Amino acid sequence: MSSPIIRVHWLEQSRAFRLLWLLDHLELEYEIIPYKRDAHFRAPPELKKIHPLGRSPLLEIEDRETGKKKILAESGFIFQYVLQHFDHSHVLMSGNSDIADQINYYLFYAEGSLQPPLMIEFVLSKVKDSGIPFPISYLAGKIADKISQAYSSGEMKNQFDFVEGEISKNNGYLVDGRLSGADILMSFPCQMAFQRKFAAPEDYPAISKWLKTITSEESYAVSKGKARALGSKF
Numbered sequence: 001m002s003s004p005i006i007r008v009h010w011l012e013q014s015r016a017f018r019l020l021w022l023l024d025h026l027e028l029e030y031e032i033i034p035y036k037r038d039a040h041f042r043a044p045p046e047l048k049k050i051h052p053l054g055r056s057p058l059l060e061i062e063d064r065e066t067g068k069k070k071i072l073a074e075s076g077f078i079f080q081y082v083l084q085h086f087d088h089s090h091v092l093m094s095g096n097s098d099i100a101d102q103i104n105y106y107l108f109y110a111e112g113s114l115q116p117p118l119m120i121e122f123v124l125s126k127v128k129d130s131g132i133p134f135p136i137s138y139l140a141g142k143i144a145d146k147i148s149q150a151y152s153s154g155e156m157k158n159q160f161d162f163v164e165g166e167i168s169k170n171n172g173y174l175v176d177g178r179l180s181g182a183d184i185l186m187s188f189p190c191q192m193a194f195q196r197k198f199a200a201p202e203d204y205p206a207i208s209k210w211l212k213t214i215t216s217e218e219s220y221a222v223s224k225g226k227a228r229a230l231g232s233k234f
């Protein structure tokens, strides 16, 4: 049976980059269908024609013989699918079921637990940065700070302390002392937290070192090159 056509519906400057990296690391051939963000940094309406939620990444799998297409959404699910169907030699998965369970755990954890407090911090930072006039801006800033203190900044610390501990225990990677799909998926929220200053790299030496190690993979440079060629700034 011939291998299917793989297409990535890729939104510039987004978490969809991880999917390029996953596919490049597995040396799979694929096409990129690029989408530009609008003036409000949102996805364009064309993405809704591919999947009703209009979010990226989306993975399209087309059977070369029948032409039948399948659209997959949700980064963690897409990663699980790609690892199950295309990583037969366990480059980024493991043949050991206990280790595979740990890798799969992070495919759910990244979007399910780590991303939500990050998203709240992001929204709160937008409230403070919204350009509304004084004194409303002052009051809005105070409310944003209160919500952050009461929930998201503490929860960010809780999550980052956990990730720091896991990387320290596992010889510099999330699972089993080597690169896996878990590291690639988890890279985005960790990079974003540092870039947006929701966490400080000096407080998390293991995460900082891990990010340097994994982003020095050849496959990372290959995917970055493709993203930049399509106009993405990161």
Ligand SMILES: N[C@@H](CCC(=O)N[C@@H](CS)C(=O)NCC(=O)O)C(=O)O
Residues within 6 Å of the ligand: 011, 013, 014, 015, 016, 041, 042, 043, 054, 055, 056, 057, 073, 074, 075, 076, 111
């Ligand atoms: N949990 C989803 C989130 C997808 C998502 O929100 N993607 C963002 C890109 S970072 C997006 O498409 N944003 C466009 C928008 O909000 O309009 C996943 O992991 O795939």
